[in-house]
Amino acid sequence: MIAQVANAAGGALGDLINLVPTPGKLTIIPVSELEPVPIPSGPPYIAMFNPENWQVQHNLEYTPKGKTGADGEESSFDKINASTLSFDLLVDGTGASGEKREVLADILHMKTVLLFNGILHKPNNLLVIWGTQLFKGILTSMTVKHSLFRPDGTPLRATVTLNFTEQKTAQGIILGMNIASADLTHRRLVKSNDRLDLICSSIYGDSRHYLNVARANQLTTFRKLPVGTELVYPPIEK
Numbered sequence: 001m002i003a004q005v006a007n008a009a010g011g012a013l014g015d016l017i018n019l020v021p022t023p024g025k026l027t028i029i030p031v032s033e034l035e036p037v038p039i040p041s042g043p044p045y046i047a048m049f050n051p052e053n054w055q056v057q058h059n060l061e062y063t064p065k066g067k068t069g070a071d072g073e074e075s076s077f078d079k080i081n082a083s084t085l086s087f088d089l090l091v092d093g094t095g096a097s098g099e100k101r102e103v104l105a106d107i108l109h110m111k112t113v114l115l116f117n118g119i120l121h122k123p124n125n126l127l128v129i130w131g132t133q134l135f136k137g138i139l140t141s142m143t144v145k146h147s148l149f150r151p152d153g154t155p156l157r158a159t160v161t162l163n164f165t166e167q168k169t170a171q172g173i174i175l176g177m178n179i180a181s182a183d184l185t186h187r188r189l190v191k192s193n194d195r196l197d198l199i200c201s202s203i204y205g206d207s208r209h210y211l212n213v214a215r216a217n218q219l220t221t222f223r224k225l226p227v228g229t230e231l232v233y234p235p236i237e238k
Contacts, residue, residue, distance in 0.1 A: 020044075027047070028044060030042045031126070038127055048089070048099060063188050082137075085163070085166070087161075093156040103154075103158050107144060110160065115142070138167055145159045147159065197222075200233070219231075
């Protein structure tokens, strides 16, 4: 099954790369949906220069097994959170490189592609493609730093720092082995204001399993959980 998904993902990558109008240039494509087949929902943004950095951060979450605050306490793996991507883009209006863009107009186009979509009433889903690199996500922050100006104050050069958060698709979850699956046993320490129904919803995809979890942990109540207690969330038949 995983091999079949991997092959499909590889084929999809080739198809997506074919959407890039300028091969070799970093391209950001807005899409209406990320799966099953990404469909462009507007014109792409093509970077003037490829970034000098491409930073992907993978975020893993652990739950301490011992008493909170204890030195060297053992932790158990909980889940893999969404990855993040960040890089800088340079926009130059001086023509020194042989290519020239109007900085304000280019940044306006970038905002149109990356920021809020008035029709969808939410930020655009985005495909960030650079060579064989592919990232599916949404923009979380955009910082524009102007560094050179005309005498009238119009910017001639800008560095734009972009940060994205991954949006996982079904294929991506399978390829990631989905080790946060409801088919595996989970252990979590109860934190202040934790609610059993919400935790069950995140693990099993259904808050109604809170009664089964309460029974498995021999809880006499599920409304006020004892903070600091480790609860077990076993596999539950659907």
